[in-house]
Amino acid sequence: MVSTKFEQGTVIAQETLTPSIVRTLIHAPNIAAEALPGQFVNIKCGAPACYDPLLLRPFSFNRVDSEGGTFSVLYRVVGRGTELLRHVRIGDKLTALGPLGKGFVLPEQSKQMEPAARPSVLLIAGGMGIAPFYPLATALVTHGLEVSLLYGARLSSDLADKSELKALGLRVLCCTEEQRGECSGLVTDLLQATIDAGDRFDLAYACGPRAMLSAVKRVCKDAELPLQLSLEEHMACGLGVCLGCSCERASDEGYWHVCTDGPVVWAEEVKL
Amino acid sequence: MSAKLTTALCGMSLSSPVLSASGCYGYGREFDKFYDLRLLGAVVVKGITLRPRHGNAGRRLVETPAGLLNSIGLENPGVEGFIANELPFLREKGGC
Numbered sequence: 602m603v604s605t606k607f608e609q610g611t612v613i614a615q616e617t618l619t620p621s622i623v624r625t626l627i628h629a630p631n632i633a634a635e636a637l638p639g640q641f642v643n644i645k646c647g648a649p650a651c652y653d654p655l656l657l658r659p660f661s662f663n664r665v666d667s668e669g670g671t672f673s674v675l676y677r678v679v680g681r682g683t684e685l686l687r688h689v690r691i692g693d694k695l696t697a698l699g700p701l702g703k704g705f706v707l708p709e710q711s712k713q714m715e716p717a718a719r720p721s722v723l724l725i726a727g728g729m730g731i732a733p734f735y736p737l738a739t740a741l742v743t744h745g746l747e748v749s750l751l752y753g754a755r756l757s758s759d760l761a762d763k764s765e766l767k768a769l770g771l772r773v774l775c776c777t778e779e780q781r782g783e784c785s786g787l788v789t790d791l792l793q794a795t796i797d798a799g800d801r802f803d804l805a806y807a808c809g810p811r812a813m814l815s816a817v818k819r820v821c822k823d824a825e826l827p828l829q830l831s832l833e834e835h836m837a838c839g840l841g842v843c844l845g846c847s848c849e850r851a852s853d854e855g856y857w858h859v860c861t862d863g864p865v866v867w868a869e870e871v872k873l
Numbered sequence: 874m875s876a877k878l879t880t881a882l883c884g885m886s887l888s889s890p891v892l893s894a895s896g897c898y899g900y901g902r903e904f905d906k907f908y909d910l911r912l913l914g915a916v917v918v919k920g921i922t923l924r925p926r927h928g929n930a931g932r933r934l935v936e937t938p939a940g941l942l943n944s945i946g947l948e949n950p951g952v953e954g955f956i957a958n959e960l961p962f963l964r965e966k967g968g969c
């Protein structure tokens with residue numbers, strides 16, 4: 602049972618990775634104590650007494666230090682909320698609500714996966730879809746699993762967390778949309794090429810733009826590779842109250858709600 | 874709850890004049906983790922239709938300056954679904 606709570610956090614660090622990608626580290630021990638890989642936190646990005654913007658913003662946990670009582674969020678500045686968040690200063694107070702949602706199902710908890718002596722796991726990230734993967738990769742490596750990452754971004758400078766994930770021991774293959782560098786193209790092409798080359802995996806996890814997830818789902822289905830997706834959707838409450846963050850169900854009529862049924866779902870459960 | 878707060882509404886006696894607003898409060902269950910629902914005079918649940926409704930396709934929310942526009946499409950479990958799945962919890966919390 603997830604114990605969601607409001608907490609007044611304190612900004613510990615602001616790390617500007619590129620002109621538009623920022624990591625904010627927050628001390629909020631009650632939330633950090635219970636956060637699991639793939640879950641998210643809603644953060645009020647404006648001043649404490651200001652209700653414009655009204656809505657808290659959802660962010661995946663990018664780092665969690667449950668003993669130190671901190672977590673961080675990694676984001677691209679794309680709108681009013683993230684623009685406000687990038688300008689918070691060390692010592693500022695932020696209201697946070699979390700942990701929220703259902704996180705990644707680890708291989709030993711997964712019924713979809715065939716038992717394997719040392720399961721081989723594939724992570725597929727598009728752009729800021731990398732954000733939830735560091736805590737997941739840490740858990741997978743700790744369990745002794747072999748972990749590979751396919752990571753696509755528009756620019757090579759956008760490949761946040763690449764070296765940190767390599768340092769965990771992951772095999773990391775990157776591609777960008779630049780016409781230079783080690784690999785040029787989309788991460789979905791890289792996925793297809795990896796599978797065509799004969800690489801075999803027992804379970805995959807993907808996070809990124811909806812069109813990318815749709816293409817990844819097709820490729821993994823053809824390869825009979827069980828796949829979990831971390832979804833993103835416009836969201837208000839994060840608690841399953843407003844029902845705003847809908848995602849069409851695959852098996853019958855109706856909708857999942859990304860905030861409480863997800864954000865992580867099995868690919869076969871959703872229409873993309 | 875103080876007797877001073879007791880309020881009469883449409884023939885019902887409420888322990889407090891503070892009620893949740895319909896739509897913003899789900900079926901009460903979602904807020905039970907934050908505080909004791911019995912502190913409210915009543916929980917006003919989301920709108921319920923005779924038959925279940927899945928709600929609207931596509932994007933349902935747009936933020937506005939200091940506000941929010943939504944078009945959920947009255948997604949709800951219908952009267953029978955409400956009675957079977959939500960009402961027992963509300964009764965347990967003192968609802969009548």
